[in-house]
Every structure is written in structure tokens, then in C-alpha cells.
Amino acid sequence: MHADFIEPLGHGIYAIDTGFQRPRFDAAYLLVENGRAAFIDTGTNHAVPRLLAALELVGLTPAAVDWVIPTHVHLDHAGGVGLLMQSLPQAMVLVHPRGLRHMVDPSALFKGALAVYGPEEMQRSYGQLQPVPAERVQASFDEQTIAVGGRPLLLIDTPGHARHHHCIWDARSRGWFTGDTFGLSYREFDTAAGGEWLMPTSTPVQFDPQALRASVQRLMRFEPQAMYLTHYSRIGFVNHDLPRLAELLLAQVDEMEALALRLRDAPDRHQQLKAGLREQYLRRLQAHGCQLVPEQQAALLGMDIELNAQGLAVWLDKTQPA
Known part of the structure; x- marks a missing residue:
């Protein structure tokens, strides 16, 4: 496997640089187990060719994907879901219940982002959002468990950054796929002495500091050994310093x-x-x-x-x- 946009992280987990904004800014994840796969976050429409190429690089076909799981429906995490699903014949989308309607009908989501970014930036960064057929979308629920090739993944409700946010626990790697709940950590700020640095994100329009504190504390009660951030990639693993x-x-x-x-x-x-x-x-x-x-x-x-x-x-x- 050789491509500069995909990084194997062990335990069948691959970080895919979606190419959004700048290198190593926005990650989607591919999780592989026993020949089956799931995508966790997708990036935007422009990332879909990379996601499909990543499948090919790990020796899988699009029919091997069982789940597409956006952590929440902000466009840098879920903007490409609808387009990606057109290439995945077996997959279901698993989304927070508050985000389900936006996967089936993304018009309100597009309109809200348009108000923030304007038409030129929307086209450049996101493209036209594609709906997902209603019968191919499921709402998650708190403490739901699903399986990928027999490997269990646990979903919990994690409001704070957004009310439509869930995080995904992978017991195999003892890691959380955190979307934006555990903040942003850019590799440009890593230092030899201090390790990784991170910051919260209060992106409009549902930031709730009290809820966010509770969500972060809930994640930490699992004593994780890694956090898989969308912005950007795995943290806490090398220095074991998630606390x-x-x-x-x-x-x-x-x-x-x-x-x-x-x-x-x-x-x-x-x-x-x-x-x-x-x-x-x-x-x-x-x-x-x-x-x-x-x-x-x-x-x-x-x-x-x-x-x-x-x-x-x-x-x-x-x-x-x-």
C-alpha cells in the first residue's frame, strides 16, 4: 500500500487525509475487520475519490463496506456521505437521530452552511450535497453496539460541540472516534518536549460548554489509550498522555x-x-x-x-x- 493520503494506525484502522483546506487538517477513518469495513466521517464530496481509493489500497471492494458513520452532520465530517453512498451497494448510514433528516434531505444543511460561507466557498470546498435514500439511513441511540466483521463498536451520545454528535468506541484499539468532541489537534503544533496540543471547537450553532465538559469526562471514564480526531488523526497514543x-x-x-x-x-x-x-x-x-x-x-x-x-x-x- 502506498499513497500519501492514507496512514495505517494499527488494529485495522486507517486515517485518510480528505484534502479539505490543507494537508493533515481533516481526516476520515477506514476500519477493517475480517474483510468487512466501515467509514467513520467522510470529509466533503471532494474526498470521495480518496475514500474509494483507500478501499482499493487495502484490498477491498466497495461492497465490503457495511457502515458509514458520520460523527455529526457538519459538512467537513458528513458532506460527502450522500455521494459516497452512491458507490457503496451494501452500506447503511448510521447517524445521530438529530442529524438523520439532514442526511435524507440536506437542503437545510446546505442553506445553513451557505449563510456562513457564501456561495463561492460552498462550491469550492463542499460541492452540491447529495441525499441518502431514507431506507439506507439509521438513527443511532446512546450505548448502541454495532459490529464490523464481528468487531463491536459502541456509540454514545456526546453533545457539546453539537447536539447531533455521537462518538464511537473501539474496544480493540481502546480508542474513541471523537469527531469534534475532543477538540482539534494539528500536527504543526506538536513539539518534542511537550508532545501534542489541542483546543476546543465551538463552531456554530450548538456549542454548549456544560454539555461538552460532561461529554469529555464521559469519554475519559473508559480509560482510552487513543483518540481518533477528525482534525487531525490519532492523539494520546505515543506519550500515553490523554489525561x-x-x-x-x-x-x-x-x-x-x-x-x-x-x-x-x-x-x-x-x-x-x-x-x-x-x-x-x-x-x-x-x-x-x-x-x-x-x-x-x-x-x-x-x-x-x-x-x-x-x-x-x-x-x-x-x-x-x-
């Missing part, structure tokens, strides 16, 4: 919440939220020992800072002042 990473994530959720509450009534709130988030992240990256200059750090985090500020504003507007 440190969870503590870092939760501390930043607290810090982001405090920043938002402080700026609730600020003039030019969006710009101040962005400035505050930028300061928080760059300060923590400096403490982490990141060798990139601040301008490079800020450039890599630019889209996340913008979306996190938007999401915090939506959360503020939904909550009442104490």
Missing part, C-alpha cells in the same frame, strides 16, 4: 466561556471575541513550546478563531445573563 490532553481541553472550555461572558455586551463583540481567542491560543502555544512564530500560529488557526468566535456569540445570544 493531560483532557485537562488542557477542559481548561480551555472554561477559559473560552469566561471570555465570552465577559464580552457579552461589548461593542464590536465579534472582533473582540476573535482577539481574545487568538491571545488565549497563542499564549498556550508559547507555553507548549511551539517553535512557529506567532504569525504562523495565527494563520493556521485563522478559520478556527473565526468559527469559534461565531459559535460563542450564538451561545451567548441563547443564554440569559445571570
Whole structure:
């Protein structure tokens, strides 16, 4: 097997770089067991050729795929589901119940993203969303177990980043496929001394810090040995330091919440939220020992800072002042 977009992680798990935005930014996962397979997250429509090529590289045909499981229906995770399903004759989509209708009829999902990104960016990054036939979609439920080639996967409800979010536990690798619940960790910020760094994501429109804290704590109760993030790939495995990473994530959720509450009534709130988030992240990256200059750090985090500020504003507007 040789392709620069697929990385074997052991235990029959492969990370696929979907090519979204920049290299090693957005991952889909292929899980293989006894000649059967599942995709967990798909990236966008533009990722579908890579996903199908990954199957071929591991010696499988599209008919070997039993499940396509988006962690949630944000387009960088699920935008390619409908198009991918057109090539997978045996597969079923397993989606959080709050996201099911968006797989069958993605028009509202497309319209919501269009309002955030605009028509030019939507076409460039996502393409036209394709529906999945209703009879090929199932709603997951909390503590549901499914099997891939006899290998059990457990799904749990993990609100906080979005209400339509579930995470998938693979007991074989003792790892969670976390979507965005366990935050974002970009490989550019890894350091020899400090290891991996991560940050929460409050992308619009359903960020809930209290729910997110509870979800992260629930994930950690399984004593995982790895987290398989969509942004980007496996963390916590090499240095066995998931407790440190969870503590870092939760501390930043607290810090982001405090920043938002402080700026609730600020003039030019969006710009101040962005400035505050930028300061928080760059300060923590400096403490982490990141060798990139601040301008490079800020450039890599630019889209996340913008979306996190938007999401915090939506959360503020939904909550009442104490």
C-alpha cells in the first residue's frame, strides 16, 4: 500500500487525509475487520475519490463496506456521505437521530452552511450535497453496539460541540472516534518536549460548554489509550498522555466561556471575541513550546478563531445573563 493520503494506525484502522483546506487538517477513518469495513466521517464530496481509493489500497471492494458513520452532520465530517453512498451497494448510514433528516434531505444543511460561507466557498470546498435514500439511513441511540466483521463498536451520545454528535468506541484499539468532541489537534503544533496540543471547537450553532465538559469526562471514564480526531488523526497514543490532553481541553472550555461572558455586551463583540481567542491560543502555544512564530500560529488557526468566535456569540445570544 502506498499513497500519501492514507496512514495505517494499527488494529485495522486507517486515517485518510480528505484534502479539505490543507494537508493533515481533516481526516476520515477506514476500519477493517475480517474483510468487512466501515467509514467513520467522510470529509466533503471532494474526498470521495480518496475514500474509494483507500478501499482499493487495502484490498477491498466497495461492497465490503457495511457502515458509514458520520460523527455529526457538519459538512467537513458528513458532506460527502450522500455521494459516497452512491458507490457503496451494501452500506447503511448510521447517524445521530438529530442529524438523520439532514442526511435524507440536506437542503437545510446546505442553506445553513451557505449563510456562513457564501456561495463561492460552498462550491469550492463542499460541492452540491447529495441525499441518502431514507431506507439506507439509521438513527443511532446512546450505548448502541454495532459490529464490523464481528468487531463491536459502541456509540454514545456526546453533545457539546453539537447536539447531533455521537462518538464511537473501539474496544480493540481502546480508542474513541471523537469527531469534534475532543477538540482539534494539528500536527504543526506538536513539539518534542511537550508532545501534542489541542483546543476546543465551538463552531456554530450548538456549542454548549456544560454539555461538552460532561461529554469529555464521559469519554475519559473508559480509560482510552487513543483518540481518533477528525482534525487531525490519532492523539494520546505515543506519550500515553490523554489525561493531560483532557485537562488542557477542559481548561480551555472554561477559559473560552469566561471570555465570552465577559464580552457579552461589548461593542464590536465579534472582533473582540476573535482577539481574545487568538491571545488565549497563542499564549498556550508559547507555553507548549511551539517553535512557529506567532504569525504562523495565527494563520493556521485563522478559520478556527473565526468559527469559534461565531459559535460563542450564538451561545451567548441563547443564554440569559445571570
